[in-house]
Amino acid sequence: MWTIQFSVRLQNDEDPDDVFEIDVTEYMDEWPGLERWEGDVRDLGFRAMREMFVGGFLLRERALLRTWTHLDGDCRLVRRGRIPVTLTSTVGKVRVARQRLFCKRCKEWITPLNEELGLHQTGNGRATRGFREMLCLCGSKQPYRQAQHMLGMITQEPKVTSMKQVHLTVGREGSRLRTAEDEKYATVSSQLVKDVQDRNPLSEPIEGVLYIVVDGIWVRSYPGGGRWREGKVARICTEEREAVGRKGRQRVVDSRYVSSFKPVDVFSERVWVDAMRMGYGSRKQTIVLGDGARWIPSMRRRYFPKGVYVLDWFHLRRKVAQTFRRVFPEKSRRRVSWYLEIRSDLWEGRKEEAVDKLQQLHDEISAKACMKNPIAAQGRDALADLLGYLDNNWEGVIDYGRWRDAGHMVASSLVEKAGDLVVAKRQKKRQGMHWGRDGSEAVSALRTLWLNDDWEEYWKPSQRAA
Ligand SMILES: [Zn+2]
Structure with missing residues (x-):
């Protein structure tokens, strides 16, 4: 013994x-x-x-x-x-x-x-700050059931919390975080406006490009139903990169994430504040790189008039490929040659020509679609969709080849990665998962806090006078 x-x-x-x-x-x-x-x-x-x-x-x-x-x-x-x-x-x-x-x-x-x-203090559910932090750290990254299990292991008490409690607490803490952020953004925003007005004459612009990478992600909002809601994510970064590992991979040095499921204006305002803090307005050039979500061009015009909108090349190319797969369902030489032709027109800045060709093909196929031809009808709709996409993103369809040769980023995995990091892992990719608006907002708020390296500062114990 x-x-x-x-x-x-x-x-x-x-x-x-x-x-x-x-x-x-x-x-x-x-x-x-x-x-x-x-x-x-x-x-x-x-x-x-x-x-x-x-x-x-x-x-x-x-x-x-x-x-x-x-x-x-x-x-x-x-x-x-x-x-x-x-x-x-x-x-x-x-x-x-x-x-x-x-x-x-x-x-x-x-x-x-x-x-x-x-x-x-109300709203803490009789849980300590430390426990709520731990719960949010576990609960904003994996399914609630798994988070509940982790918390049980960490605290050496399997039933320390329930799945429902994890769900409720993440929601409550996420919206508390958003409220705190709203206040901070409002203060910073009015200060920025004042600074801009007072700055006279304008200082010399800073060299280099500021990138605002924007992505829209659809998240299912009710079980089984066809209802979706759009999360919006931005990553603001400069050109600075540092090497990681031996394979020449590069990491963005300086960046901020912004996310929201709220209306575009709320989101745009936040992006603007963080972009200002990172030098929008004093940088020589700002590029808004977007995935083609319909609200991005107008957001650029309203909030970043000095910026240039670039439709992300990967997204554009993928959209073109998808269109021709629907126009020519059979794998054929015709499909390949159409794809290659339109792709190179768009890459080399001949967007008017590309649109003319697409319009002609659309009209041709429309004529056939009149005679009860389902494949033609599908092709017509796909082409109309692509034409609408190009029209909505017209200013963003640039001479990609020339831009890239000038050293600009015209396509970026950052576009999609930003979204994936903030919402998709939890919300988009988990089939069958559905989220209320508050849940989506709360999880993305906590994820963004983590990605921006603000987690510890936000959760640190409050100081009390000795
Ligand atoms: Zn008394």
């Missing part, structure tokens, strides 16, 4: 009699083997930590009770039992039995420890 004993002593040095002693004892077979031993150590350690956690509150309560007064000297306080409260923390669930007081004069109940336990 082994006896393992854990002793912790909490002592208030101002009053040496004010001591809280904790003993956790466990007996076990001599050597249980590596795996069991690891589990036993965690079990015992966490039990001791929970006791210590509670002990601190009780020691604090004693100090409070020594000097506690209700309203004034005429109040007559008497102790009237203890009431337990369960707090969910990073060391598991703990039960704190709080001393309750009754004022005989005022006929009022008082629980001095409530303030220390954070029970006066």
Whole structure:
């Protein structure tokens, strides 16, 4: 037999009699083997930590009770039992039995420890800040069931939280984060406007390009139904890159993510604020690189009049390829030659010619579609769709070849990656998943916080005066 004993002593040095002693004892077979031993150590350690956690509150309560007064000297306080409260923390669930007081004069109940336990703040669900942070970290990256399991393992208490609790807490913390951001953005925004007005004369423009990479992602919003809602994601970055690894891969050095499921204006305003902070307006050139979502060109015109819109080449090329697959369902030489011709027209800046050719093909096929020809009808619709896409993104269809030779980024995996990082992994790609608007917004808020390296700053414990 082994006896393992854990002793912790909490002592208030101002009053040496004010001591809280904790003993956790466990007996076990001599050597249980590596795996069991690891589990036993965690079990015992966490039990001791929970006791210590509670002990601190009780020691604090004693100090409070020594000097506690209700309203004034005429109040007559008497102790009237203890009431337990369960707090969910990073060391598991703990039960704190709080001393309750009754004022005989005022006929009022008082629980001095409530303030220390954070029970006066609403919306925390009796979970500590540390636990809520941990929950959000787990819950914004994987399915709620998996997050719930992780939290159980981390806290050495499998039922520390439920899947539903994870869901609710992520939603609540995400919208709390958005509210905090809204305030910050509003302040920064008005400051920026003021700075721009005061800057006279304009300073010398900074060399280099500022990229604003924008992506729209559709997320299913109800189970089974055909309802979708669009998440919008932007990544703002400069040209600076640093090498990673040995294969010549490059990483963006300086970047900010912005995400939102709210209307375009709310999103655009945020993108504008972060772009300003990263030098929009003082940079020589700004390129808005987009995936062709219908709101991007007008967002560029309204918020970034000094910027240039570029329709991402990968997206354009893919759209052209998809169109011809629908126009010529059979794999054929005709399909390939049409694709190659339109692709090179677009790459080399002959967009008017490309549109003329597409329009002709569209009219030709439309004539056949009149005679109840489903393949022709499908081809006609696909071509009309491509023509609409080109029309909506017209200013963004540039002379790609020339732009690339001039050293500009005309296509970027950043476009799609930004979206994937913020929403898709959780929301888009999980088939059958559906999200309420608040859920999507909350998860993308937390994901963006993480990607922008603002996580620790946001979650750091609040400072209190010593
Ligand atoms: Zn009183």
